[in-house]
Amino acid sequence: MEYAAGDLCPVCESGNLEEKVKDLEFEYNERKSVAKDITCFECPVCGESLTNRKDSRSLEKFLTDERRIADGLLVSDEIKKIREGFNLTQVQFAKALKVGKKNFARYESGQATQGVAMDNLLRVLREYPSAIKLFISKWKNVEEGKVIQIEALYRKKKARKIERKVDYNIRQCSV
Ligand SMILES: [Zn+2]
Numbered sequence: 739m740e741y742a743a744g745d746l747c748p749v750c751e752s753g754n755l756e757e758k759v760k761d762l763e764f765e766y767n768e769r770k771s772v773a774k775d776i777t778c779f780e781c782p783v784c785g786e787s788l789t790n791r792k793d794s795r796s797l798e799k800f801l802t803d804e805r806r807i808a809d810g811l812l813v814s815d816e817i818k819k820i821r822e823g824f825n826l827t828q829v830q831f832a833k834a835l836k837v838g839k840k841n842f843a844r845y846e847s848g849q850a851t852q853g854v855a856m857d858n859l860l861r862v863l864r865e866y867p868s869a870i871k872l873f874i875s876k877w878k879n880v881e882e883g884k885v886i887q888i889e890a891l892y893r894k895k896k897a898r899k900i901e902r903k904v905d906y907n908i909r910q911c912s913v
Contacts, residue, residue: 739790739791740790741755741788741789741790742755742757742779743755743757743779745779747781747783747784750781750783750784750786753783753784754781754782755779755781756779756780756781756782757777758777758778758779758780759775759777759778760775760776761773761776762776764804766804766805766808767805767809768808769804769807769808771801771804773797773801776793777789777790777793795849799848799849801848802814802850802851803848806851809851811851811854812852814845814846814847814848817845817852817860818846820863820864821846823867824870828842828843828846834873834874835856835859837856
């Protein structure tokens with residue numbers, strides 16, 4: 739719903755909404771937080787407080803992130819950064835990780851919280867990006883070029899490893 743000052747209160751249908759910009763305080767697991775400058779529409783008759791969709795969304799993201807911090811989970815922007823590090827879209831990344839594309843989009847928008855297992859997986863990928871190969875190799879029917887590109891990168895890395903190994907063997911022999 740979109741509200742404006744003066745609108746009839748949809749709850750009691752007798753008061754007219756008043757626009758107020760407020761700081762809202764929250765507490766979760768003993769962690770206190772304040773969402774600043776939230777536009778609310780308050781009814782002077784029944785006391786109902788309403789927010790517009792756009793503000794509700796950003797407030798939801800803020801609160802999800804606050805709960806994630808309290809629970810030791812990655813926040814929306816960290817999750818987005820990990821995905822972007824692989825240069826994959828939400829749909830591609832969700833497909834690679836075998837998670838619903840809508841679910842993954844909700845992790846980034848803060849509409850849903852990832853479980854601990856997903857959180858761990860994302861942390862592993864952040865720490866060891868090459869692990870994405872495990873998921874990409876099983877990923878079929880989209881972005882053939884991307885898979886080849888990523889695989890080529892890994893072959894190149896692997897080749898460097900072999901070179902180093904050879905070099906090491908040669909040095910070993912010359913001793
Ligand atoms: Zn009311």
